[in-house]
Amino acid sequence: MRKIDKIILHCSATKEGQDFKVADIDKWHKAQGWAGIGYHYVIYLDGTIHEGRNENEIGAHVQGHNSNSIGVCYIGGVDAKGNPKDTRTDVQKVALIALVEELKEKYPNATIHGHNEFAAKACPSFDVRKEFRQ
Numbered sequence: 001m002r003k004i005d006k007i008i009l010h011c012s013a014t015k016e017g018q019d020f021k022v023a024d025i026d027k028w029h030k031a032q033g034w035a036g037i038g039y040h041y042v043i044y045l046d047g048t049i050h051e052g053r054n055e056n057e058i059g060a061h062v063q064g065h066n067s068n069s070i071g072v073c074y075i076g077g078v079d080a081k082g083n084p085k086d087t088r089t090d091v092q093k094v095a096l097i098a099l100v101e102e103l104k105e106k107y108p109n110a111t112i113h114g115h116n117e118f119a120a121k122a123c124p125s126f127d128v129r130k131e132f133r134q
């Protein structure tokens with residue numbers, strides 16, 4: 001198993017209310033020249049959790065920290081004009097907490113972060129440190 005010390009949260013940077021699936025992200029990331037979807041988990045608008053890249057494989061979601069992290073992405077993250085916005089639905093919020101808890105059980109030494117802690121980006125469009133204070 002890989003040594004995991006970070007769980008990093010993302011948004012798909014797609015507009016509020018627009019429904020996208022693992023297959024869509026897989027297509028976008030392949031178009032970037034990657035091996036396929038870079039996230040390990042994706043949380044849909046309906047709160048369901050879907051597997052992307054296998055957890056045992058190194059993801060492609062955060063420069064410099066991929067080898068020791070798990071990438072989780074919720075669908076949404078920008079408003080109709082494309083500006084950063086916390087668009088999470090109530091069920092997405094619940095699913096995110098549940099998934100992070102599950103991952104924390106599996107990787108007790110892992111800390112929770114937003115992509116914006118490692119890059120000059122708005123992603124995931126909410127304050128991870130505030131919500132997942134450790």
Ligand SMILES: [Zn+2]
Pocket residue numbers: 009010011061115123124
């Ligand atoms: Zn991100």
